[in-house]
Amino acid sequence: xxxxxxxxxxxxxxxxxxxxxxxxxxxxxxxxxxxxxxxxxxxxxxxxxxxxxxxxxxxxxxxxxxxxxxxxxxxxxxxxxxxxxxxxxxxxxxxxxxxxxxxxxxxxxxxxxxxxxxxxxxxxxxxxxxxxxxxxxxxxxxxxxxxxxxxxxxxxxxxxxxxxxxxxxxxxxxxxxxxxxxxxxxxxxxx
Amino acid sequence: xxxxxxxxxxxxxxxxxxxxxxxxxxxxxxxxxxxxxxxxxxxxxxxxxxxxxxxxxxxxxxxxxxxxxxxxxxxxxxxxxxxxxxxxxxxxxxxxxxxxxxxxxxxxxxxxxxxxxxxxxxxxxxxxxxxxxxxxxxxxxxxxxxxxxxxxxxxxxxxxxxxxxxxxxxxxxxxxxxxxxxxxxxxxxxx
Numbered sequence: 530x531x532x533x534x535x536x537x538x539x540x541x542x543x544x545x546x547x548x549x550x551x552x553x554x555x556x557x558x559x560x561x562x563x564x565x566x567x568x569x570x571x572x573x574x575x576x577x578x579x580x581x582x583x584x585x586x587x588x589x590x591x592x593x594x595x596x597x598x599x600x601x602x603x604x605x606x607x608x609x610x611x612x613x614x615x616x617x618x619x620x621x622x623x624x625x626x627x628x629x630x631x632x633x634x635x636x637x638x639x640x641x642x643x644x645x646x647x648x649x650x651x652x653x654x655x656x657x658x659x660x661x662x663x664x665x666x667x668x669x670x671x672x673x674x675x676x677x678x679x680x681x682x683x684x685x686x687x688x689x690x691x692x693x694x695x696x697x698x699x700x701x702x703x704x705x706x707x708x709x710x711x712x713x714x715x716x717x718x719x720x
Numbered sequence: 721x722x723x724x725x726x727x728x729x730x731x732x733x734x735x736x737x738x739x740x741x742x743x744x745x746x747x748x749x750x751x752x753x754x755x756x757x758x759x760x761x762x763x764x765x766x767x768x769x770x771x772x773x774x775x776x777x778x779x780x781x782x783x784x785x786x787x788x789x790x791x792x793x794x795x796x797x798x799x800x801x802x803x804x805x806x807x808x809x810x811x812x813x814x815x816x817x818x819x820x821x822x823x824x825x826x827x828x829x830x831x832x833x834x835x836x837x838x839x840x841x842x843x844x845x846x847x848x849x850x851x852x853x854x855x856x857x858x859x860x861x862x863x864x865x866x867x868x869x870x871x872x873x874x875x876x877x878x879x880x881x882x883x884x885x886x887x888x889x890x891x892x893x894x895x896x897x898x899x900x901x902x903x904x905x906x907x908x909x910x911x
Binding site: 536685 | 786791850876
C-alpha cells in the first residue's frame with residue numbers, strides 16, 4: 530500500500546470543475562467511434578459542426594489498489610448523436626463486484642445501468658441525486674438537459690475499468706430523445 | 721454478496737438531509753461521555769441548556785461487505801463543549817487500510833485526522849471541499865462555524881468502524897476555539 534497523506538480538492542457545484550486535478554480526460558466526438566447507435570450520424574456531426582467535446586473528467590489520481598477510494602467529477606455537455614443523448618463510454622468494473630456512488634451536481638441526466646444478464650434500467654439524475662451502482666452493473670451517464678450535466682463519483686481503488694465489453698457489445702438499450710423527452714429503447718445494433 | 725438493485729436517494733445541499741434514509745443516527749450531548757477534553761463542561765452544558773443534539777447521520781443502509789460503497793450525510797450543529805468545537809465521535813476503520821471520501825455541503829468545519837503513530841492534522845472544509853481520508857488515518861469532523869455544518873461521505877463496505885480505540889485513547893490533539901478561530905492544540909487528557 531502506497532502511503533498517501535490526507536489532502537483536499539475543491540469541487541465547484543455550479544460547473545462540476547474539480548481542482549486541483551492531476552488528470553483531465555477529454556472525450557471528443559472523434560473518441561467515440563461505435564459508441565452511439567447511429568455511427569453515421571456521429572461522423573456527419575463531426576463533418577458539419579467539428580470535433581465537439583462530449584465530456585471531460587477531472588480525476589484525482591490515487592493508487593489504484595485495494596483500500597483506496599478513487600473519485601472524480603465529470604461534465605457531459607448537452608447534445609445528441611442522432612436521437613441519442615451525449616453520454617460517456619460506459620464500463621463494467623474489472624472486479625465485477627465493485628460498486629460506485631454518483632452524486633448529481635448541476636443539470637439533468639440519466640444514469641444508465643446494465644446487468645450481466647442484459648437487464649438495462651436508467652435512473653434520472655439532477656442536483657442532489659445520490660445514485661447507487663450496485664456490484665455487477667455496467668454504468669454510463671447521459672446528459673438529457675439543455676446545459677452541462679455534472680456529477681461527482683467515487684469507487685473502490687481496486688475496481689478497475691473494463692471498457693472493452695461495452696465497446697464490443699454495446700448496451701441492450703439506449704437513451705434517446707422521443708417527443709422531446711428521454712426514452713429507453715431497444716438498441717437497434719445490439720451485438 | 722447480497723444482490724442489490726440500483727436506486728437513488730436525494731441529498732439537500734442546503735441542509736445535508738439525505739432521503740430516503742433507512743437509518744438516522746442522532747448523537748446528543750448525553751451520548752458523548754468522555755469524547756471532549758472538558759468532561760465537566762459537557763455535564764454542565766447538559767444541566768444548563770439540556771441534552772442538545774450534537775449531530776445526526778442520514779445513513780443509506782447497504783450490506784457491509786466487500787465491494788459495496790456505504791454512504792451517508794452528516795449534519796453537525798454549531799456549539800462548543802468548553803473550548804472544543806462540537807464534533808463527531810471519530811473512528812478508525814476496523815480494516816485500517818480502508819479510505820474514505822468527504823464532500824462538504826454547507827457551513828464550515830474541519831476534518832481532523834490521526835495516524836497510528838499519533839500524528840494529527842486537520843483540513844478545513846466548506847461547501848465543495850473534497851477531503852480524502854487515506855488508509856490508516858482515524859477521522860472525525862468538527863463544526864467551526866455559526867450554523868450547521870453538513871457533508872457527504874463514502875467508504876468501502878467492508879471497512880468497519882472501530883470507535884473503541886478513539887474512545888479509550890482520544891486524539892492526541894483537539895480542535896479548540898482560540899481568539900475566535902479554530903486551533904489544533906495538544907489534548908490535555910491524552911491517555
